[in-house]
Amino acid sequence: MKNVMEIKGYKALIAFDPETDQFRGEFIDISGGADFYAANVKSLRREGETSLKVFLDMCREDGVEPRKSYSGKLMVRLPTELHQRAAASAASNGKSLNAWLADVVEQASA
Numbered sequence: 001m002k003n004v005m006e007i008k009g010y011k012a013l014i015a016f017d018p019e020t021d022q023f024r025g026e027f028i029d030i031s032g033g034a035d036f037y038a039a040n041v042k043s044l045r046r047e048g049e050t051s052l053k054v055f056l057d058m059c060r061e062d063g064v065e066p067r068k069s070y071s072g073k074l075m076v077r078l079p080t081e082l083h084q085r086a087a088a089s090a091a092s093n094g095k096s097l098n099a100w101l102a103d104v105v106e107q108a109s110a
Contacts, residue, residue, distance in 0.1 A: 004028075007048045010067075012036075014044070030055060031068045076101070 003014045005025060012025040017037070023044050026035040036051040038044035059066040078086065090100030 005045065005048065007045065007052055010052055012048055025051075027052065027055070029068055030066055031059070031064060032066075 005012045005014050007027075010027055011029050012027045014023055014025050016022075017024045020037060022037045022039050023041070024035060024037050025044055025048050026033075027048075032055065034051045034055040036044065036047040038047045056066055058064075086100070087097050090097045093100060095103070
């Protein structure tokens, strides 16, 4: 994945912040907010590890599950024409629309 840094099994989205002239990392698979800044990649990873440790320590103290949970259900709204084309593509591949969408998302997120 582009612009994603994995730190101790947690993923953080990385972007450049022109206001601070630094890189900003934000954990995306946690049940709260934790971000970090640094001027270079090595420092960003170190700051990310520190930010994650503080977050995990707080979760432990509060008895909170640190990872965001997902149900596996996803509501998707599509324009009518796109919905029709997706259904036709699924049928032409011998799949349900749900199975076809799962495959498309799998390929796009690999």
